[in-house]
Amino acid sequence: MLESLLSYSDHPAWLVLIVIISTFMLEDLAIIGAALLAASGKMAPEMAFVATCAGMFIGDSALYLFGRAAHISPWLAKRFEHDLIQRQVRPLQQAPWHQLALIRCMPGLRTFGYIACGLAKVPGWTFTVANVVSIWLWAAAIFGVAYVFGKQYADSMAEWLWWLLPLALIIFVLGQRRLRQNIEQEELQDSGQVS
Structure with a gap:
């Protein structure tokens, strides 16, 4: 029975589902993982890229909603009273396109930023267009680089990949935590200067 379950893991539909769901957790690592799946021949590159973009769009839209x-x-409303969310509402009301581009480039702020878009009542059409454009540009850049490196170093990476992925995950999570701490410290310093 275990063998039959494992045989599904190579099915393209299963891999697409895994890529889509993984974007909900760690978006940038999901992009890199999808590119490496495509580089190794497990998925068609077009399918991997579309699955990545679809997962990002679904996750971002859910946060906005x-x-x-x-x-x-x-x-x-009570759950979203966090300073990181509230601090982004006014800039989103004033310049939504600019702020949406910044949110996409700041991985530590994405979750808070897209919730703030909804709180700021950014129009649905503006959010959707800006989000699709930013998803496509961001994912294309990361996917392209990871795909090229994956193709170039596929043989040597295969044996190291199982060790590198957990290490990359740990580094990414620690980096996200550090980024949030820096933002919170700057916020405290700014509030201390104001009062």
Whole structure:
């Protein structure tokens, strides 16, 4: 029975689902993982790229909709009173295109940023267009680099990949934590200077 379950892991539909779901957790690593799957021949490059972009769009849209829902749900509104979210609302109301581009490039702020888009009542059409453009540009850049390196070093990477992925995950998580700490420290310093 285990063998039959493992045989599904190479099925393209299963891999597409894994790529889409993985973007909900760690988007940039999901892009790199999809590119490496494509470079190793497990997925067609086009399918891997589209699955990555689809997962990013679904996740970002869900966060945006949670932010919009906070206007009618006091329970959600209370959950989104975090300073990192509230600090982004005013800039999003003033310059949504610019702010959406910055949010995409700042991995530590994405979750908070897309919720803030909903709270700031960024129009759905503006959010969707800006999000699709930023997803495509961001994913294309990371996917392209990872795919080229994956193709070039596929043989030597195969034996090291199982060791490198957990290490990359740990480095990424620690980097995200450090980025958030820096942002919170700057926020505390700014609030200390204001008062």
